[in-house]
Amino acid sequence: MTSFALIDGNSFYCSCERVFDPAIAKRPVIVLSNNDGCAVARTAEAKALGIGMGEPYFKIRDLCRDNGVAVYSSNYTLYGDMSARLNAIYRQWSPDVEVYSIDESFLDMTDIRPADRVTFGRDLRSTVQRWTGIPTCVAIGPSKTLAKFANHVAKKNPELGAVCDLTDAAVRQSWLDRAAVGEVWGVGSASERKLFGLGIETAGDLARVDARLARNLLSVVGERTVLELQGISCLPLEDVPPQRKGCAVTRSFGTPVTDLAGMLEAVAAYAMRAGEKLRRHGLEATYMAVFMHTSRFNQKDKPHSAQTTVHFPEASNDTFDLIRAAQSGARKIFRDGYRYSKAGIIMNDLVRAASQPRPLFDARDRDQSERLMTALDAVNGKFGRGSLVPASTGIKRHWQAKFDRRSPRYTTNIKELPVALAR
DNA sequence: TCTGGGGTCCTAGGACCC
């Protein structure tokens, strides 16, 4: 019988910060989104203060100050590195690991005897705690959706000791009957509303729905969810990540952009970042969509939103090609007299760099482009991202997002290593 | 003053083709 474990880091970003600063071990901690915008990770202590997921920071600033909340900008370099360490441990425990997100992985448990699964979970999480300092939660079920549900149960019921096994059908049903249908993985607010209208209110109700009815109601996705809740595994473990299909770099500005020059700098910087991502994955873009818009929250600003698409003569991941495209798109849609709050570039239909047909008479010198990009990536790899950049990405960068409370890159930058004093 | 970023998948509808 198929079986999955879902293991995830508790308040993962906050836990990463705690690993390197014992002084905040007992304090409430939150981590903010890009541009220090919203709270995207909260410890149990922070949740207890009433800080919601995605809550704008400016609304809770006073609350944080008055309650001694430790507030951090997001430090993705640190979290990404910690995530890699966790997965390295998981791979020692299971040959088949799917990295589902930065803080969640699925493990194949099929070969672990049902009676041994809880012990397996306890041992795994205590090893992770000891080796990385990150507290985790291990949830087990016969399908991915039920493993996700087991994770929800473990989080809501601390007496389970952060390990929850829903292999047993009767145990499973009693938990399902006690949870709202919206807690099920794949049931968002729109589907929840629809289901409520039909009297399907709990996860248990949904598990009892006829699969064909679920398909009519919520398409094949909903049908799959129902089958998975019934213990029929429909979503296999994907231990080899599929080739990515798109690549986007979009950012809110630190301060609104009102002039074309600033906008051109910003999109050039995004294009540079996109080039790094594409080359790392061995992919090329065939076109680029460029967009910009004003703030949807600020009622006083005149609203403006625009988007355009620029096609490449041939697929490319050369930073300078990308910058040219981004800037030409931005020139086309930029209007004077607006306060833009955000811009971005989006590329879909990516193709493998190696498999691209080349024109017989190539106007560009591909070898030179490749050598230049390799050198650029090597310099930035060695001295840190942003060490060598095209001048068109700007010097002053008024538009750049804020990260006023970012912790050091403890594990990936030699100059930012944590210091321990022995007395 | 201050409200994130980056993905995936599905469906419907139009254009186009034979």
Place this chain on the structure above:
DNA sequence: TCTGGGGTCCTAGGACCC
């Protein structure tokens, strides 16, 4: 008065996820 049918491809938009 009659006015096919079936297929593909593309795009926009919705829904969901972390």
